[in-house]
Each structure stands twice: as C-alpha cells, then as structure tokens.
Amino acid sequence: MQFSKYHALGNDYLVLNPKDGDLPDEAGIVRICHRNFGLGSDGILYGPLDTDKADFGLRILNPDGSEAEKSGNGLRIFARYLFDAGLVKNEAFTVDTPGGVVTCKIADNAESITVDMGKVNFGMDHIPVDGPEQADHNIGQKLDINGTEYTAYIADIGNPHCVIPQPEISKELACKDGAVIEKHSLFPNRTNVQFLKVIDRNNIEIEIWERGAGYTLASGSSSSASAAVAHRIGLCDKEITVHMPGGKIGITIGDDFAVRMTGPATRVAKMDFDEEALGFSV
Numbered sequence: 001m002q003f004s005k006y007h008a009l010g011n012d013y014l015v016l017n018p019k020d021g022d023l024p025d026e027a028g029i030v031r032i033c034h035r036n037f038g039l040g041s042d043g044i045l046y047g048p049l050d051t052d053k054a055d056f057g058l059r060i061l062n063p064d065g066s067e068a069e070k071s072g073n074g075l076r077i078f079a080r081y082l083f084d085a086g087l088v089k090n091e092a093f094t095v096d097t098p099g100g101v102v103t104c105k106i107a108d109n110a111e112s113i114t115v116d117m118g119k120v121n122f123g124m125d126h127i128p129v130d131g132p133e134q135a136d137h138n139i140g141q142k143l144d145i146n147g148t149e150y151t152a153y154i155a156d157i158g159n160p161h162c163v164i165p166q167p168e169i170s171k172e173l174a175c176k177d178g179a180v181i182e183k184h185s186l187f188p189n190r191t192n193v194q195f196l197k198v199i200d201r202n203n204i205e206i207e208i209w210e211r212g213a214g215y216t217l218a219s220g221s222s223s224s225a226s227a228a229v230a231h232r233i234g235l236c237d238k239e240i241t242v243h244m245p246g247g248k249i250g251i252t253i254g255d256d257f258a259v260r261m262t263g264p265a266t267r268v269a270k271m272d273f274d275e276e277a278l279g280f281s282v
C-alpha cells in the first residue's frame with residue numbers, strides 16, 4: 001500500500017490517496033503508524049476525498065486510530081502533497097475537514113504554506129466539557145494534576161485544546177501532566193494539551209501533548225490555539241511566532257479570533273507498506 005511521507009517541523013504524516021487503497025481499520029492504522037513495527041508516523045492523512053463543500057475533502061487519523069477534526073500541520077502537508085501531485089498550483093483552494101472548511105495557499109517555493117484555520121472558540125460552548133460553566137471565557141479552568149493546581153484555558157479550533165500558561169515548560173512536563181490531562185474527565189472527547197511560556201508580546205514557546213498521538217515536536221492547531229489564548233488573556237499581540245522543539249510557525253490572529261497559520265511542509269519519501277507487517281499484534 002503506497003504512502004507519501006511528509007513532515008511539518010518534525011510532526012510527520014503519511015498521506016494515503018484513496019486511489020491507492022481504502023483507509024485501513026483502527027488496528028491497521030495503529031500498525032502502519034507504529035515507530036518500530038510500521039512506517040512510523042504521527043498520523044495518516046486520507047485524501048483527496050470527494051466533497052461538495054470545498055475543492056478537496058480530507059480525513060485525519062491519529063496513530064492510536066482515533067479521528068481528528070482538524071490538523072494544522074496535516075493541512076500544510078496535504079496542501080504540499082496536492083501541489084506535488086499537480087492538483088493545485090499557487091492559487092488559493094479549500095479543504096473540507098470534519099472540523100470545518102479551511103483555505104490553503106502555497107507560496108512560490110512550495111515550502112511555505114498558509115492556512116486560514118478558522119475561528120478559535122473559547123470555553124465550554126464549543127467542546128464537550130463536563131465542568132462548571134465558565135462565567136467568563138477569560139477565566140481559566142482550575143485543574144489539579146499530580147498535585148499541581150493549573151489554570152487551564154479551553155480553546156477549540158475544530159479540535160479541542162487545553163492551554164496552560166506556565167513560567168517554565170519542558171518535554172517532561174508535557175509527557176507527565178499532559179498525558180493525564182488528555183484523558184481528564186473534563187474532556188469526554190479527550191483533548192490536546194499545550195504548556196505555554198510567553199517570551200514577549202510576539203513570541204511564545206509551547207510543549208505539546210497531542211490527543212491520540214502523545215508528545216510531538218510541533219502542532220499547527222496547538223500553535224493556533226495557544227497563540228489565540230495568549231492574545232485573549234492579554235499576554236500577546238496579534239502577530240505571534242510560536243516556537244516548538246521542531247521549529248516555528250507564524251500565527252496571525254484576525255477579527256473574531258480567526259487564525260492564519262504559516263509554516264513549512266517537507267517531503268520525505270514514497271513508501272510501500274508491505275501487508276506482511278500487519279500480522280503482528282500491538
């Protein structure tokens with residue numbers, strides 16, 4: 001089964017075009033994405049799919065087999081895949097995701113891609129959260145995790161995010177407390193988690209624990225949500241560079257918290273997955 005592998009700042013995806021095969025079942029996705037027994041990936045992008053809502057349709061699968069409503073890095077990679085396949089050039093085009101329709105545009109060199117990700121919504125209104133109604137979306141949700149009381153800001157850009165400003169952040173913090181928060185009872189659909197360090201009014205740093213994927217080096221929707229929260233609570237302006245272990249993404253916060261994301265997407269390989277590898281049990 002033919003896959004095209006790309007990465008976006010180290011957040012890697014396998015693109016499966018429907019003409020090359022059907023989307024495997026959950027167990028198959030887990031095996032294909034496995035870092036040792038499979039091709040290794042932070043997820044699968046299945047498309048282009050037919051849709052009457054946009055130029056192209058896309059499904060986004062996490063390496064645990066769960067389906068995501070949106071992926072910022074995944075969308076930049078998909079845009080680059082469509083460009084490499086000669087299906088788009090430098091004009092803007094739209095992609096229909098389960099989390100809404102977005103607009104993509106590829107710069108001349110095809111290495112910088114801009115996606116209008118949609119609006120960020122804050123608080124309980126937009127993602128299922130089982131907790132006391134937030135009186136004011138600017139007031140964070142108190143979370144007691146492993147003995148630490150955090151103030152967390154809930155943000156939704158099609159997929160769910162829990163953004164936690166902290167004076168110091170680390171991979172260890174994301175892996176230890178992010179893993180607990182992902183599955184916290186407050187989030188019946190689970191959530192992506194970002195620990196946020198504000199550098200100045202135009203720069204933030206985040207460490208990420210992704211729903212269904214775990215620790216990743218970069219995340220486009222996490223960058224969008226974190227930048228929107230930092231602006232919403234008055235810590236940053238509207239132009240924000242998000243610094244992550246895998247690299248940086250440019251975010252512009254528009255009216256009503258509509259987010260424009262700009263970053264690279266890098267082609268890695270064409271890979272032919274041998275179905276013999278589907279045989280082991282996870």
Ligand SMILES: N[C@H](CCC[C@H](N)C(=O)O)C(=O)O
Pocket residue numbers: 011042060062067068069070071072073074159160192210211212213218219220221222
């Ligand atoms: N794991 C995420 C989807 C991928 C997000 C990330 N890779 C990005 O670039 O936005 C979720 O279940 O919502």
